[in-house]
Amino acid sequence: MMPVMHSKPFLRLLALLVIGISCYSTNAGAGAFEDDEACLMCHKYIRMARITEEGVFRSYYVPPNTFSKTVHRNVPCRDCHGYIKQLPHRKVEEGVRCDQECHSKKNPATGKPFSHKTIYNLYADSVHARDKNATGLDSDKPYCITCHTNPVYNPNEVEPPKEILDRCELCHEKRDFVKQWYFHTSRRVLDVKRTGQEIVAICIRCHADQELIERHKNAADEEGRPLGDKFTIAATSYQKSFHGKVTRYGLAGAATCLDCHADNSQYYKGVHKILPSRNPESPVSQQNRVKTCQRCHENADANYAFVDPHPSFDEEFNPILHKAEAIYGVVGEVVVLALVGLSLFETLGRRRDGVGWRLRRGSTWWRRSRRYRNRIIPR
Ligand code: HEC
Ligand code: HEC
Ligand code: HEC
Ligand code: HEC
Numbered sequence: 169m170m171p172v173m174h175s176k177p178f179l180r181l182l183a184l185l186v187i188g189i190s191c192y193s194t195n196a197g198a199g200a201f202e203d204d205e206a207c208l209m210c211h212k213y214i215r216m217a218r219i220t221e222e223g224v225f226r227s228y229y230v231p232p233n234t235f236s237k238t239v240h241r242n243v244p245c246r247d248c249h250g251y252i253k254q255l256p257h258r259k260v261e262e263g264v265r266c267d268q269e270c271h272s273k274k275n276p277a278t279g280k281p282f283s284h285k286t287i288y289n290l291y292a293d294s295v296h297a298r299d300k301n302a303t304g305l306d307s308d309k310p311y312c313i314t315c316h317t318n319p320v321y322n323p324n325e326v327e328p329p330k331e332i333l334d335r336c337e338l339c340h341e342k343r344d345f346v347k348q349w350y351f352h353t354s355r356r357v358l359d360v361k362r363t364g365q366e367i368v369a370i371c372i373r374c375h376a377d378q379e380l381i382e383r384h385k386n387a388a389d390e391e392g393r394p395l396g397d398k399f400t401i402a403a404t405s406y407q408k409s410f411h412g413k414v415t416r417y418g419l420a421g422a423a424t425c426l427d428c429h430a431d432n433s434q435y436y437k438g439v440h441k442i443l444p445s446r447n448p449e450s451p452v453s454q455q456n457r458v459k460t461c462q463r464c465h466e467n468a469d470a471n472y473a474f475v476d477p478h479p480s481f482d483e484e485f486n487p488i489l490h491k492a493e494a495i496y497g498v499v500g501e502v503v504v505l506a507l508v509g510l511s512l513f514e515t516l517g518r519r520r521d522g523v524g525w526r527l528r529r530g531s532t533w534w535r536r537s538r539r540y541r542n543r544i545i546p547r
C-alpha cells in the first residue's frame with residue numbers, strides 16, 4: 169500500500185495523513201511521539217490551512233497520532249525542517265532536502281549521524297539528478313518526495329509473534345525495545361515493494377506528459393545534447409508492448425520500467441541510479457541488454473534482445489512497419505465491411521422470399537418459400 173502521489177507536496181502529505189487517520193486513529197503507536205520542539209502547539213490544529221495567492225489550498229496540519237505511525241516518527245521535526253531556527257517561525261521559503269544529516273539520529277552501524285546520502289549520491293549520478301529547489305527544465309525531474317511520501321511504518325501492523333518477542337526480551341529486558349526493532353526489520357522483510365502497475369504509474373506520470381517531453385526534446389536539440397531515440401515515445405510505446413499489456417491486466421512478472429532500466433542485481437540501489445541507454449553501465453545499453461532479458465527469458469540471445477521493448481509503428485521510428493500497419497488496417501476494414509455486406513444481402517434476399525425468423529431446430533429460417541425452396545420443419 170504505497171499510493172502514487174500527485175505533484176503538490178501538501179496534497180501528498182494531506183492525503184497520507186487523512187488515510188492514516190482513518191486507518192489508525194484508534195491504534196496506539198509503536199513508541200509515542202513526543203513534541204519536544206513544540207511544533208504541534210500550532211500544527212496540531214486541523215483548521216491550520218490557507219488558500220494561497222494562486223488559489224491553491226494548503227494544509228499545515230500535522231496530525232500527531234498519524235505522524236507517530238510513520239517511518240519518520242522518531243525524527244524530530246527540525247532534523248528535517250532545519251531551516252526553522254526560532255519560534256514562532258518566519259515564513260518558510262526553503263524546502264526539506266533529503267541528503268541532510270539528522271542531528272539526533274545516529275546510524276547504529278557506523279555511529280555517524282544518519283542520512284540518506286548513500287541513496288542521494290546514487291541519485292545524483294542518475295539521469296534524474298536535480299537540486300531540491302531546482303528551477304526551469306530541471307524542476308521537471310523527480311525529487312525524492314516525487315516518488316516517496318512518509319508512509320506508515322508497518323502497513324500490516326499485527327502483534328508480533330509472542331514466542332519471538334519473549335526470546336528477544338530474554339536478553340534485552342525491555343519489551344518496547346525489541347518490539348520496535350522487530351517491526352523495523354519485519355517491515356523490510358515483508359514485501360512492501362510497489363506493484364508493477366504502481367511502478368509504471370510513477371514513470372509514465374512524466375514520460376507520457378507530451379508537454380514535458382517536448383520541452384526537453386527541444387532543449388536537447390538546441391544544446392546539441394543527446395537523448396535516447398525512444399525518449400519521446402517511451403511510455404506510449406511501452407503500453408503497446410507485450411510487457412505493458414500484460415502488466416496493465418495485472419499479471420505480475422512481466423517487465424516493468426524498473427526491471428529493465430534499473431540494475432536489478434542491486435535493486436534498491438539500481439532504482440535510484442537510472443541511466444540513459446547510451447551509458448554502457450545501463451542495463452539496457454547495447455552491452456548489457458541480452459543479460460537483462462535473460463533475467464526472465466532464460467534462452468534469450470542477441471536476436472531475442474533485438475525485439476524492441478518500445479515498439480512503435482510511427483513513420484518516424486519504423487517506416488516499413490508503419491506502411492504495413494496502414495495496409496493491414498485497410499485490409500481489415502474491407503474484410504469486415506464485406507462480411508457485414510454479405511450477411512445483409514443474404515438476409516434481404518431471404519426476406520424477399522418470404523422466409524421468416526423463427527428459432528427452431530438450430531435454424532432461424534423455417535418457412536415455405538415463394539420460390540419453391542421450402543424450408544419446412546420435418547415432423
Ligand atoms: C506559533 C505557531 C507555530 C509554531 C509553534 C510552529 N509553526 Fe510552523 N507554521 C505556522 C504558521 C502560521 C504557518 C503558515 C505560514 C504561512 O501561511 O505561510 C506555518 C507553516 C509551516 C510550514 C510550511 C511553510 C510552507 O510554506 O511550506 C512548515 C514546514 C512549518 N510550519 C514547520 C514548523 C516546524 C518544524 C515547527 C517546530 C519547530 C513549527 N512549524 C512550529 C505556525 C507555527
Ligand atoms: C523526514 C523529514 C520530515 C520530518 C521528520 C518532518 N517533516 Fe514536515 N515536511 C517534510 C517534507 C519533505 C515536506 C514537504 C515540503 C518540502 O519538500 O519542503 C514537509 C512539509 C511540512 C509542512 C508543510 C506542508 C506544506 O503544505 O508544504 C508542515 C507544516 C510540516 N512539514 C510540519 C512538520 C512537523 C510539525 C513535523 C514534526 C511533527 C514535521 N513536519 C516532520 C519532511 C519532514
Ligand atoms: C523515480 C522514483 C524514485 C525517486 C526519485 C526516489 N526513489 Fe527511493 N525508491 C523508489 C523505488 C521504486 C524503491 C523500491 C521500493 C519500492 O518498489 O517501493 C525505492 C526505495 C527507497 C528506499 C528503501 C525503502 C525501504 O524501506 O526499504 C529508500 C530509503 C529510498 N527509496 C529513499 C529515497 C531517497 C532519499 C531519494 C532521493 C535521493 C529517493 N528515494 C528517490 C523510487 C524512487
Ligand atoms: C542471546 C541474547 C540476545 C537475544 C536473544 C537477542 N539479542 Fe539483540 N543483542 C544482543 C547483544 C549482546 C547485542 C549487542 C551486540 C553487539 O554489540 O555485538 C544485541 C544487539 C541488538 C541490536 C542492536 C542495538 C544497537 O543499537 O546497536 C538490536 C536492534 C537487537 N539486538 C535486536 C534484537 C531482537 C529484535 C531480538 C529478537 C528477535 C534480539 N535482539 C535477540 C543479545 C541478544
Ligand code: HEC
Nearest residue numbers: 295308309310314370371374384395396399425429443444
Ligand atoms: C517527475 C518526472 C519524472 C519521473 C517521475 C520519471 N522521469 Fe525519467 N526523466 C524525466 C526528465 C525530465 C528527464 C530528463 C530529460 C532530459 O535530459 O532533458 C528524464 C530522463 C529519463 C531517462 C533518460 C533519457 C535520456 O535519453 O537521457 C530515462 C531512461 C528515464 N528518465 C527513465 C525513467 C523511469 C524508468 C522512471 C520511473 C522509475 C522515470 N524516468 C520517472 C522526468 C521523470
Ligand code: HEC
Nearest residue numbers: 371375396397398399402406423424425428444445452477
Ligand atoms: C523490456 C525492457 C524495457 C522495459 C520494460 C522498458 N524499457 Fe525503456 N528502454 C529499453 C531499451 C532497450 C531502450 C533503448 C531503446 C532504443 O534506443 O532503441 C529504452 C529506452 C527508453 C528511454 C529513452 C532513453 C534511453 O535511455 O534510451 C526512456 C525514457 C525509457 N526507455 C523509459 C521507459 C519507461 C518510462 C518504461 C516503463 C513505462 C520503460 N522504459 C520500460 C528497455 C525497456
Ligand code: HEC
Nearest residue numbers: 410421422423424427428460461463464472473474475477
Ligand atoms: C522481469 C522479467 C522480464 C524481463 C527483464 C524481460 N521480460 Fe520479456 N516477458 C516477461 C514476461 C513475464 C512475459 C510474458 C511471458 C509469457 O507468457 O511468455 C514476457 C514476454 C515477452 C515477449 C513476448 C513473446 C514471448 O517470448 O513470450 C517478448 C518478445 C519479450 N518479452 C521480450 C523481452 C526483451 C527483448 C527483453 C529484454 C530487453 C525482456 N523481454 C525482458 C518478463 C520479462
